[in-house]
Amino acid sequence: MSDALGQKDSYTQAHARRVAAYAERLAQRMGLPNDQVRQIALGGMLHDVGKLALSDRIFSSKQTALSEDLLDEVHSHPLIGAALLRNISCDNAIVEVVLYHHERLDGSGYPFGLGADEIPFNALLVSVADCFDAITTDRPYQRRKSRAHAFSIMNQMAGPALPRDMVALMIEEVRTHGMESNMSAPPPLPRAANG
Template identity: 55%
Template structure:
């Protein structure tokens, strides 16, 4: 038993090093995307906790939020540094591949489990208009729905190369309007309650350590 645990720990350390290398590479390619991933993880965890989900589900959702855009490692630098609000059709198709690429990068790390699906499906929408598969409401895992809300909120409220961040009120309106075809309305309202009570994330700073704790706990290390 002891040998098995030691072997498991070595494998987990190797996987953690792999994940650390992936996030470092992403940060070197696009610092915004890495910081965005940290914030999305933290927002997703806050929503999952407020919904009363089990600890294991919260961890998986946090990990899915952290790595939701990791597939952008494979995108051209022109996309990541683009300062235009609208991309060409060819570049849009390239962007739509990032959930597939991200899931492929992560699928062999066994302890990530459902978190890989949250990466794969975070751009699916309840009316079937999302990508990469056009899934509809009941086909989308709840964790992916949570990550998509956190992703949208952070994208709207932070500065990007092609747009200035909008107000919290504007982000709330976008989320509520999106309930018609994109987001789970019940989750959106709970998320808005959470932000109204506890505020937005101004920076990731030491708070980003939570993400490392999420991964370690999912890998079989002591709970947070």
């Protein structure tokens, strides 16, 4: 599935690999049981698998803001991914990561707008890894932030959106063992005319 997603969008495939690696490292740092670490790593690898079903227009209009219709379609990828994995009898703990990885503690996430007590632990952990990687890599619509800037953004998200303890451990893990390699990158963003 990851390879199929890579055929559609190489950034998303590389992002999934890095998220899986960060999530596994964070789960190990938290001392979670091996089976749970494995579920978290697989959930990280598959968290965006629902993007397989998204319109090619989403992947081809990389330099412009998405229309409301296309944004709604992007917001459906957790639902699509979870349905896809359920159809192949995937472990429910992995399906939950895929379904809930964009939910936020304050209810501002999607697709359901769940609150803190409703979001599964594994999905929250993968969310931390997902956010960190999204901030620290070049994306079609945004340049990567430095590690220090990423830590600052993650600390701002800690509490309202993401669990404080997980964010603190993620920062500690990256300070201790470094960042995951980029593995692949999207085409460079156009530079501003003045430099």
